[in-house]
Amino acid sequence: MVAIIGFALGVSQAALALLLAPGLVGLVRWLKARLQNRRGAPAWQPYLELAKLFRKEVVVSSNASWVFRAAPFIVFASTVAVALLVPILLVPLPFDGVGDLLVVVYLLLLGTFFLSLAGLDPGSAFGGMGASRAMTVAALAEPTVALAIFALALSAGSTNLGQIVARTMSGPAAVSPGHLLAFLALFIVTLAETGRLPIDNPATHLELTMIHEAMVLEYSGRYLALIEWAASLKLLIFFSLLSNLFVPWGVAAGLTAGALTLAVASLLVKLVILAAVVAVLETRIAKLRLFRVPELLSVSFVLALLAVTSSFLLR
Amino acid sequence: MDAAFSQLCVLGSSLVLIFGLILLWRRGVTAYISAFMWQSIVLAAVTVVVAHFGKVPELYWVAVCLLLLKGIVIPRLLRRMERRFSPERELEPYVNTATSLVVSGLLVLFGYAVTRPLVALSRLPTRVGMPLAMGLVLVSLFVVISRKKALTQVVGFLMLENGLALLAVLGTYGIPLIVELGVFLDALMGFLVMQIFIYQIHETFESIDVEQLNRLRH
């Protein structure tokens, strides 16, 4: 009986995340527009785009194979699976036993893997360029993510998401300098993985600069909708990971209605704050040249390494 | 009686060594052959002395063989070969005469040092001559190394055999007769084969200078 309630709560948490995701992307765009003194499209504009795309017909390249058609479904499914695993609202997760932080990271890598293949399939130069650059960035970000997980697991005693959140919530002592360094490292990785500004410009269609956009250039109709939605969900997941793993206050410990509403409220507040930070960041700095990106990622790697050593020494 | 016996032996073996050293001093091939002939004759004489005083009747046969084989037959064959390749006098050997004499002196001293335990162990009166025999062995080795002509190398080798024969006679009053005869047979066969090869070298290389034989390397 309890399992079924837990299962239902887990699924509803994922559904909530799915619903909020396009709005989050819309919010970031709206904030950037306001910062650039533009009126900007309303925050719910992405919902309209998705609805429009779902009604459009699909044009598929003649060179493409079944990989091209299957990729959107795989990307979307893996991102939703991650949403099920990540503690967005409540801590005693029903699916805690199914996967830990490592599984989350590698599920996201599964999504990037198939998206890159889909980029290569139509045989256009842009898709190939996007795939190559996306995989390069993903590969270089892996060590940072692994070390950040190591730092968190060190203090929490396990890589299990629920345990990490519970450990950080259990008291101020748990928040060590290692956490701060790990947070910064993961923040840089978030910008890299979700294709935000210093690494990739989400708003541009300039062939030479886009990474994520280049891979999905060939998609249209419902496939493109699925991929856009998955991308926005990925952004939301990373934001919730950042907030809950490092600033978990407000995450519902029990299943009472009051705790749940508090959790939703704290989630919204945290998302808005993070969206604001990203929007300010994107208006302040310009896009890095592709071959400078590894330096940024090595900065994040060093931060993660310091996080691990500090948590080692202060244990 | 023993004193005279050992005196004669020392005289004989020193004469044998001196003839060896003459080889190093002189340059011409004819001198080499005559030095070798006389050396064999003196060696035969020493063998007769040891046979007489040591009362070992077989040694007389050995002395006769020595005299016949190394005193007469081999020198005649060597002279025939020498007349055939006479125009080639022994050119400058690897080591000039002065250094080769010094080196052979050192070798004789080394021979002395090495054979001291032999002399100490032996109770035979002829033991005093053994270091000289060892000296001759080492000197003849040096001769074979430093001489350029095949003919002279053969003479050096024959001198080496003389040295060892002397060592055998002085040390043990001669090894058992059958073995001694076998040794002579081998010595003769060995010399004949070397003679055949020298003729072959002369045919193919038009000279018997061993320095030309350096085509096979590595």
Added chain:
Amino acid sequence: MRTFALLLGPPLLAALLATMVRPYRRIVGGVNALLSLGSLGASLALWSELLAGRVVTSGPGEFLRADALSTLLAMCVSVVGALAAWLGLSRDDSYNGAQVRRFRIFVNLFTFTMLFAVTSNNVGFMWIAIEATTITSALLIPLQVTKASVEASWKYILIGSIGIALAFGGTVLGYFDFVNMAGRHETALNWTVLVASAAHLHPQVIQLAFVFILVGYGTKAGLAPMHTWLPDAHAEAPAPLSAMMSGVLLAVALYAVVRWQAVVNAAVGRGFTDGLYIALGVLSIVIASFSLVVQSNYKRMLAYSSIEHTGLICVGLALGPLGIFAAMLHMLNHTLAKSTMFFLAGRVLHRYGTAEIGHVSGLLKAMPWTGGLFATGLLAVIGLPPFGLFLSEFALIRAGFAAGRPWLMGLVLALMTVAFVSMIGHLNRMLYGAPAAGVSVGEGSHWPLVPLAACMVTLLVFGVTLPTPLETLLRQIVEIVGS
């Protein structure tokens, strides 16, 4: 007495027959081959006698004696002798009748002298026989008079004779040591007498004698630094002769050294001989392995490989009873493998006309069976399973580790690997690729390959198991030498 007659008689008879038949006829070769089987049978008889525990001796003063060591060597000599007789020079091998006749005479004399050397109990006669081997084999090297063969023969005869003369010096000193201890009498030079009275010999003199012996017979065995004649002689000699020389003459010379080792060990203990063996053995392996790296002539490559294996056997002899067991087994395996290799090299030389590795290519395509056997033989020589040399090398190195010399064994393993790598490189250059221009493809006559393949099969059998009669023979040898 009968077995010795059957052992020593056939080569003499064959030589006599060859001399009498003035214009050479093929029947001489046939008879020679049949007679060689006689001496092979005799050595097997000696072996069975030994298994029954009886050491056969005969002749006045027991001057002929066949104990375990002699029987093993007699086996090797008669096997290789039989191979040489069966596969001897045929007239179309660019040799004329007179040359083949001369070859038949002296090869049989060569076999006779070696058999006599290994079965004579008298150390003096052993010396005479080994000197005679030098003389009889020297005459055969310049069978075809070329600048190279004349040069090789002169170097062989001169270095060999000087070496043997020093060995005679050693024999004299040994006899001198015995005479001072027990006075002169007829059987003083018998090995059995020397070993029995070895304890009373004067250590200083017997050590000097052993130095003479080791340098003397070491020259004949191709031990460094007296090995210099070996590559020239084996590369220039006709194939059957170089097979006999590389295969078994080196073993006979080592046999003589081992005889005297038994005497010296009984007199002064193992320390002295072990030191000398390891010094010269390692020097031989070093020189041979590094000479193999840049070798460009496959007959010289096989010659240097013989030097390497002789060095390895020497090191083995210095590693205690287990080492002697392994060294003797290695000697037997090496004899089989190396003689087969030289016969095959002879066939390749006959077909390609050149001994340069660079000019021989596509051997597998040109002569598939000979090429295949050549490759298998070379893999056996460099010590790969399933051939016998792998087992004997394993036992040898195990003896080395058991004797407490890990660093020495490490060095030997490293040098063997250098030799292995370079010979594999040379083999690959010869086997693969297209056959050189102007080389007729297709195997010549197949029947000579049959005995060689038989040798390879015996080597395979020794590689998989160690037949008990051979094991008892080797155990007896260890008792003789190691006591």
Added chain:
Amino acid sequence: MRSLFALMLAGYALGAAAAVLRPGGRGGRGLVAAGAVLGGAAGLALALQVLLTGTPFVLEAPAVLSIADGLLFRIDRLGALFLGLVGFLAVPCGLYGAAYSEGYEGRASLRLLGALLNLFLLTMSLVPCAGNVLTFLFMWEGMSLTSYFLVLTETDEPETVLAGGWYLAMTHAGLALALAAFLLMATSSASTTFGDLRAAAPALSPSARNAVFLLALLGFGSKAGIMPLHVWLPRAHPAAPSHVSALMSGVMIKMGVYGLLRVGLDLLGGGPTWWGALLIGLGALSAVIGVLYALMEHDLKRLLAYHSVENIGIIFIGIGAGLMFQSFGLPALATLGMVAGLYHTINHACFKGLLFLGAGSVAHALGTRNMEEMGGLIKRMPRTALFFLVGACAISALPPLNGFASEWLVFQALLGGSAIPQPEVAVVMPLAVAMLALASGLAAACFVKAFGITFLAIPRSARAEQAHEAPRSMQAGMAMLAIACVALGLLPFAVAPILGSTLAGLGRVTPAAIELTRSLPLQVPGASGQMSPPLLALGLVVLLALLPLGLRLLGAERRGRVGDTWGCGRIGQTPRMEYTATAFAEPLRRVFAELYRPTRDLSIDFHPASKYFVQSIAYRSEIHPWIERLLYNWPLRGIRRAAVWVRRLQAGSLHLYLFYLTLAFLVLLTMARWWR
């Protein structure tokens, strides 16, 4: 058990005999394959029986190899695991070989290929069964020799012969080192059986134990292909026929891991901490540098060979972590590390075998291994493409498949490093985690390139256009391995306890430490993580099924049509517009430029009229692994220089030779005279 052993021998013998007697025709090749499959299956059955019942199988033949304790086969659980691995891979490869060897029809090498394949499988199966040193080394060298001749089946290309030469040289050096290690241990033991060696090991002095371990590491590491000793692997594996490369990469290099485990863990019973640290260091180095060089390859089979180096590195990290934890007395984590290493050994055998077979069918269809001439094969070889994709996902450690399961275990083992008391030693673990993560990320990038360039988009050459699907038996072989990859990915909780049991009794590792719960989630005590692959896979499948339903519910548009690829408005798409393998790897080449040190030469010849007009530009850039130049060239040059110096000794002058003789004589005389 004895009958199964006999059946295994009979199977391989049948295959070899069939190859020699009737090589040609479908029947002959079928028989050869049948022999291999029968032998493999029997070996697998025997291994499973020993693994499950735990009773070791002993077979004695004292007459054979009687020079050192005769022929002794003693299969304990560790040996059975590797024997099972050989059998497990022999079945698909044998099946695959039946059709693949059709390309050798009519050539003399077909007879050789069939016979040697079965001999190779036989000797490789007997290596883990060996009970004493001589049997082990006999089978070991037999395995190397047969695989050397298999590498040399196509001897008309000179670089194959060179590759064979390198391969045999390295394996023989490895054998010499292993021989030294065993015999160094055998000095104090009565006989050379593993039992006696194990008994005599505690008596060894610490320096001797370290020497034995280092020799074993070098000897077996060269066979495994660990970083500094890996140079033969990318040369030899691609040269062999594909099903042989699959066997070599899948199983033969694991014999190096088996040897190291047998000597390091079983006979020596573990050692000081630096052993584990050295293994982890070498493993991490191999993982990263192996995958980096794989990225730059555009010969499909060389790419896979370099990946074997990477995966061997991961296995060494697992085993190194196990050894290190054992030295600190943490049996639970030690077992976890070892189990992670062994599990990755099995997984690597599966997916590497699958990938090599896939590459083989591509090479079989196209006749070339150069990826730049491939492309669009998914439309012409759909099933091969699917199998290759499964292999690619497995090797890139993507979740539901087996690569992820074992890599997850390795991560958990390394994360257990926090339990190590000394911080300065424990810092090795996070570094290894970082290197491992970088390696797996790069592996994912490399296999996107490998799969994308080979199978997707437009064919780049005429050969790629006329490619035909691989014959049925080759597909069957690949299908078997693909199913194995998926199964091993979903059922780690079934496999891990068996692996844990193999470690029972080896060294001081107690089996009880790893009671992997039989429940769905893989919960390892002492470690910090928990995951359940079957539930994960179930979740993904359910989501994938729900999506099309959801779309229909939302009333999404169903219609779709086929159009041209978007090219900023230009008409027509030619293969030259596609991304090539080199282009795909170009960003990473630029990022890791100092490691690659690519050579660049640019030659521009200008138009005679003026400097500003160019007639032609030629640009060539190559990557030569400088590790090889650094580590291998100077010893080879040194040996060559020494050889030339030694050669001068034989200078041809008779006087010089006589001088050597006399010098030796005089020196020995002085030594004898004054020696005490």
